[in-house]
Amino acid sequence: MSAPGAWESVIGLEVHCELKTRTKLFCGCRNAFGEEPNTNVCPVCLGLPGSLPVLNAGAVELAMRIGTALHCEIRPSLFHRKNYFYPDMPKDFQITQYDAPINVDGFLDLPDGTRVGIVRAHMEEDTGKTTHVGGGGRIHDAEHALVDYNRAGVPLVEIVSAPDLRSSTQARLYVSELRGILVAADASDGRMEEGSLRVDANVSVRRAGTAELGTRCEIKNLNSLRSLGRAVDYEIDRQVALLEDGGAVVQQTRHWDEDHGETVALRSKEEAFDYRYFPEPDLVPVVPDPAWQRDVSASLGPMPAERRAKVSALLGPADGPARVEQVSTVVELGLDALVVAAVNAGADPVLALTRAANEAAAEAERARALDAASFASLVRMEHDGELSATQAKAVLADMLELGGDPAEIAQRRGFEALGAGSLAAVVDEVLAANPAEWERYRAGEDKLAGFFTGKVMQATSGRADGKAVAAELRRRRG
Numbered sequence: 001m002s003a004p005g006a007w008e009s010v011i012g013l014e015v016h017c018e019l020k021t022r023t024k025l026f027c028g029c030r031n032a033f034g035e036e037p038n039t040n041v042c043p044v045c046l047g048l049p050g051s052l053p054v055l056n057a058g059a060v061e062l063a064m065r066i067g068t069a070l071h072c073e074i075r076p077s078l079f080h081r082k083n084y085f086y087p088d089m090p091k092d093f094q095i096t097q098y099d100a101p102i103n104v105d106g107f108l109d110l111p112d113g114t115r116v117g118i119v120r121a122h123m124e125e126d127t128g129k130t131t132h133v134g135g136g137g138r139i140h141d142a143e144h145a146l147v148d149y150n151r152a153g154v155p156l157v158e159i160v161s162a163p164d165l166r167s168s169t170q171a172r173l174y175v176s177e178l179r180g181i182l183v184a185a186d187a188s189d190g191r192m193e194e195g196s197l198r199v200d201a202n203v204s205v206r207r208a209g210t211a212e213l214g215t216r217c218e219i220k221n222l223n224s225l226r227s228l229g230r231a232v233d234y235e236i237d238r239q240v241a242l243l244e245d246g247g248a249v250v251q252q253t254r255h256w257d258e259d260h261g262e263t264v265a266l267r268s269k270e271e272a273f274d275y276r277y278f279p280e281p282d283l284v285p286v287v288p289d290p291a292w293q294r295d296v297s298a299s300l301g302p303m304p305a306e307r308r309a310k311v312s313a314l315l316g317p318a319d320g321p322a323r324v325e326q327v328s329t330v331v332e333l334g335l336d337a338l339v340v341a342a343v344n345a346g347a348d349p350v351l352a353l354t355r356a357a358n359e360a361a362a363e364a365e366r367a368r369a370l371d372a373a374s375f376a377s378l379v380r381m382e383h384d385g386e387l388s389a390t391q392a393k394a395v396l397a398d399m400l401e402l403g404g405d406p407a408e409i410a411q412r413r414g415f416e417a418l419g420a421g422s423l424a425a426v427v428d429e430v431l432a433a434n435p436a437e438w439e440r441y442r443a444g445e446d447k448l449a450g451f452f453t454g455k456v457m458q459a460t461s462g463r464a465d466g467k468a469v470a471a472e473l474r475r476r477r478g
Helices: 057-069 168-184 225-244 290-299 304-315 321-332 336-344 349-357 360-368 372-383 389-402 406-413 420-433 435-442 448-459 466-477
Strands: 007-018 079-083 093-097 103-109 115-125 129-133 144-148 155-161 197-207 217-222 252-257 262-268
Touching (some): 057 155, 103 168, 168 304, 217 225, 217 262, 321 336, 336 349, 336 360, 349 360, 360 389, 372 389, 372 406, 389 406, 420 435
Antiparallel strands (some): 079 093, 103 115, 115 155, 129 144, 197 217, 252 262
């Protein structure tokens, strides 16, 4: 939802994505999720005296891949020390990029056509992870805390959007689209459930029609699209209610409490001067040469927006939000190549998309390995009436599990199309057995078409074609 009534919400997102490097940003420790706590550590990522950072060139390349995919300008950049004192920051400072980030001034286009500016996408190291034990996992009730430094020093890119989003729906769309770009660029696995993609939301409200921004609050560490949407909606409503009552919004950092469905104040919002930034003395400026940048750009494949456009072009004119959602689904699951190849092999585009977005999507990993020619053959058999929709789905399920030729699978299962004469006879029997429902259908109760189709399918063991049944019912109603 967006801010109610005379209020408009203004939302900017900061997305932290861990990079898919083999080692950490400034040392040779493994970058791996879920391993025994405090085993992937060394003097550098533990901040021990005398240790010196060495920049991971692979992380720089992945950062440039992200910047290129987001249409950013890649610039010479500089690392700084950001000073703060948390238990999960062993050096008591974080090495990050401050006023000279590697990527600036980009954009991302949402599926709804909205263009969201990318202010910067800079490199930094991740922190460790503190677990509060007891009291529901919150610090004020915890019995004690455990710190795991395996994540300390893992390479991150923080992607900062412009305040161009106006609703929780757009915020979710943005993160979903950004995640697709990061995965397509092969820069991050984008697994929010593992913490490799985390979102901070800056939310403010203002009177509709005004240009001046309201006071923002930052909601930290949202790790699912559901949490993001709920947190943004709650914060919009909280700020509007506060202003309507004559109060003032205080700039602060807030925590999203998933259990209670509310944001809770953590601390007053820090400003840049609170962190006492200064250039990291042990690292030189990062200046990627033009040839390296060209190689990175040339290595990128098509991004999700381009892939959606390619699938949509095969389908002809758009046919409502359901079609748009199907296209988005196959691209998100990496099944668009299967659809395109099947259509190029002669399959009906709409039917190929439907089977990919529904049945194949349920087994996406297996579907990505499906032989495109076999999938195209299955779609043609259904389109030409050799298989009913129910039969085609059953054959596809076998293909996803065991592979094989769809014609051979259909023959083994004993599937054959039901002739027009046989179909008419079955419809006669079904209508005779359900006279009251037939009269209601003839009187205009269209939803009963599904009832009759189900009865015919049951009587024919799924051999009837649903479209043919519907046509026969319409013919008889007149």
